[in-house]
Amino acid sequence: MQHYELFTLANGLRVAVEPLAHARSVAVGIWIGAGANDERRGEAGAAHFLEHMLFKGTLRRNGRELAAWMDRIGGEVNAVTGRETTTYYAWVLAEYWVEALELLAEMLLESRLDPSDVERERQVILEEIKGDDDAAEQRVMADFDQLLWGSHPLGRPITGTRRSVAGLSWQRLVALRRELYTPDNAVVCLVGAVDPGAAREQVARLLGGWQGTRARPRPGPPVPRPGLRVRRRSIDQVHLVLGGPGPGLGDPALYSGMVLGTILGGGNSSRLFQRIREEEALAYNVYSFHEAYRHAGVMGVYAAVRTEAAGRALALIRAELERLAREPVSAEELERARAQLKSSLLLGLESVPERMHRMGEQLTLLGRTVPPEQVVARIEAVTAADVQALAGRLLAGPQTLAAVGPIRREDLLGA
Template sequence: MGVEVSRLSNGLTVATETLPQVESVALGVWVKSGARNEREDEHGMAHLLEHMAFKGTNKRSAWKIASEIEDVGGEINAATSVETTSFYARVLRDDVPLAIDILSDILTDSRFDEHELEREQHVILQEIGAAHDTPDDIVFDRFTETAFRHQTIGRSILGTPETVKSFTSKQLHDFMERQYGAERMVVVAAGAIKHDEFVREVERNLGSFRTKAESALPQYAHYVGGDYRENRDLMDAQIVLGFEGRAYHVRDFYASQVLSMILGGGMSSRLFQEVREKRGLCYSVYAFHWGFSDTGIFGIHAATGQSDIAELVPVIVSELQKAGDAILQEELNRARAQYRAGLVMSAESSASRASQIARQLLLFGRPIGMDELVERLSNLTVERLTDLSGRLFSTKPTVTAVGPVGTLAPYEAIRDALPTSGITARRLAV
């Protein structure tokens, strides 16, 4: 049947996909407002708001929210990302009205009780402390901060102890009123669902939700790049090397996704085979590409011991140089198969499908069918990927490292060893 989409009179988009093989429904509300929508004095507020979502409304206590959904065997949760916040549940088909009612109650009538707020602030302070004590977490926080220096898109989603402790109940209410408007929200369900019935339930609960958010959209992101190193007395070192990536909307987005799989998307990838299998220079290495609405970032993460750092980075840089010279057809075929398999497997999960549909609606204003995605993959060529590699890895690099990183090559040496348009790269000495 595919994805069905309706729009309520207040601008709220409602979408469903019926999956005949399941008896449950994954549903939620996705808001186009995340960490990058915060003002300078609101760093961490979107995440705190997510935590406070289940701490009580004017008609339900925190206990009541949890017990009502679990009395019917359901699950409920929320999540914050750089650009979105989501509130979602999974229930059996007969309990969809209850789930919609609870999610709507949270969005329209949360109390943000001061005592609950104080407790949750303490919980987030513990979360911040735990992240700081986890090198493979902190290295990625420093990575985005360095890549997008002094911009909200690069800040940690968690916030800082100082900002999180300063927030009040009124600020949370004000933030939600400014950021949450029906035109920036989608309600999606996937599974054992009937579209018309779902739309009626959403209309009944959220049909009068305010139409527009008052706040302006975040400023356009600007990739900066640079170097960050934090020497710590640890057993291993966490290293991330990154470059300016591609936004969701641009032509090279899917090519960048596939390139990341060829370089470091599995055990057959170039980096895994060369760095880990042949040379044993690290215990973990992979490539990734993160797309945002107006920018992106491509990166390689490696975790290794102190004695292998000096050799590891030159080998990674060498593999990036080779990618700019040639991509093999068999590599492209393998990466396409991996990507397509991932799409098919995610389509078998109602929660994954609901999230994917919501993301597409927020980014593109429409759901993108499997056939269209597969066609985009089919149009990729080795020549296009080779050309993309040369352009991608000639942007200013971002280097972040945490651990015993004293033997890591200087930033300038890493930068000069990378291919630059019109300039022959220098060999990075081991």
């Protein structure tokens, strides 16, 4: 059961506080309702770049002093840019939660965004992008997204490309913060050993003067498309991603997608793990994935296999998808997937930062929280017919295949 207080400051900032009697720590998060999907053409990587810049110093402290403050209160202070959100968060001992909130508020409202810092951090991000490009799993996922979503922001890497990041100006970052970092577009979450009254007082003190309204419309839904891309590289394995559009956050089939993904490639007993790894020894790493966004979703399978096995692995993945659409899953498989999903959810609620992240994401994207009991009930309500229907829908939709490794396009066309 989740019990929290939700209130809104005069400036439109929503604040959620969940006290936990057993906790000795507090997780604090400031959630911005914008991420890479809110970037315009020519801005790829700007949301991620801006997130980096908030750690480079404020009007009162330079970057080194800010880092020393973070280390002094201990715990964890970090940020993450997603497709639809950007989160600045801290997880600290209870005695430091006010300082953690002060730190995040100062970064948010008083970041100096110095042009010289922008140029220096640009080089850091370019190195980050090079590292992602060198990692075949990251590279093939990026190729898959670009193929499936095309020119829509979902098709661009969150970090941007070398070209786009090189072209981002200081003025663009300043404009992005002004247009998207506004109180009506944000949520503050505090979870753990914290008193709601004290939290209300401190958030109002530190963020009650934050002004502005979101000045950029949200992007429309993407149009998925089929495609095939092979990026030849002299490496030891072929990295494959096969998938297509899946249920988004508002889709009635959302929970069916969670169950289907678990059965297909969500654990050691999943069909693909057993067939491709345990029975045929074609791969060490094979899994399914499902990402749900406001207006779209994606489902797919990743596998890293030896070169000569790529065609066979791809054929087995397709065969399992077709079997899921043709035959109802067994009662045993269905119950095992439900149990796995329920355990993952409920065990995650044992973690203070996990509770904060779950609450913040839901309030930011949905405008409400979904009680764990309701999630469990919806998982339990998924039937074999629901799974079969969704598998058929996925097969009937556009299929996208991306591959990276020592392989040719024609080697995959007949698989």
